[in-house]
Amino acid sequence: MAKTTQITVAAESRPGVLAKVSRALADAGVNIVALCAGETAGRGKIRMVVSDPARAKQVLTAAKIRCAEEGALLLSLEDRPGALARVTERLAAAKINIKCAYATTGGSASAQVVLVVANPEKAERALG
Numbered sequence: 001m002a003k004t005t006q007i008t009v010a011a012e013s014r015p016g017v018l019a020k021v022s023r024a025l026a027d028a029g030v031n032i033v034a035l036c037a038g039e040t041a042g043r044g045k046i047r048m049v050v051s052d053p054a055r056a057k058q059v060l061t062a063a064k065i066r067c068a069e070e071g072a073l074l075l076s077l078e079d080r081p082g083a084l085a086r087v088t089e090r091l092a093a094a095k096i097n098i099k100c101a102y103a104t105t106g107g108s109a110s111a112q113v114v115l116v117v118a119n120p121e122k123a124e125r126a127l128g
Contacts, residue, residue: 001127003120005053006072006100009065013044021046021065028059034074034114036102047100049074049114071120072100073127075113079105084113087127091117094126 011017018037025032031051038045050056053069060067077083084103091098100116117123 001073001075001124003124004049004072004074004114005069006114006116007048007050007053007056007060007067007069009046009048009060009067011044011046011065013039013042017044018046020063021060024059024063024065025050025056028055030056030059034102034104034112036100036114047102047114047116070116072114072116073120073123075115075127077111077113079109079111083111087113087115090126091115091123094122096123096126 009017009021022032032048033051034049036047049072057067057069075087077087088098096117096119098115098117101114103111103113105111115123
């Protein structure tokens with residue numbers, strides 16, 4: 001488990017927004033490690049973990065793309081039933097709310113899971 005930074009872009013949901021964001025990061029040599037993009041009532045929210053959060057924020061701001069950052073946890077879990085349940089039950093027992101979660105298995109024996117919580121340090125202690 002590692003503490004990381006999630007970059008969030010909130011924008012109008014329309015064609016080309018994700019393309020603009022990903023091109024700006026690619027041109028700056030910033031790799032997108034994990035991505036979650038959703039829409040609600042015509043507004044899109046792109047959440048991502050990147051290889052260099054400070055550089056990503058700088059690049060997106062220069063491209064006139066409003067972004068924010070927040071602490072998150074990046075976990076590597078076994079890709080099997082119950083792995084996520086055990087982690088989320090421990091966080092629930094410690095009264096830690098999960099604001100956002102996304103994951104990928106990549107077809108391997110492990111899954112990469114991003115959890116955004118109000119207090120990453122407390123969550124890290126709860127997960128030991």
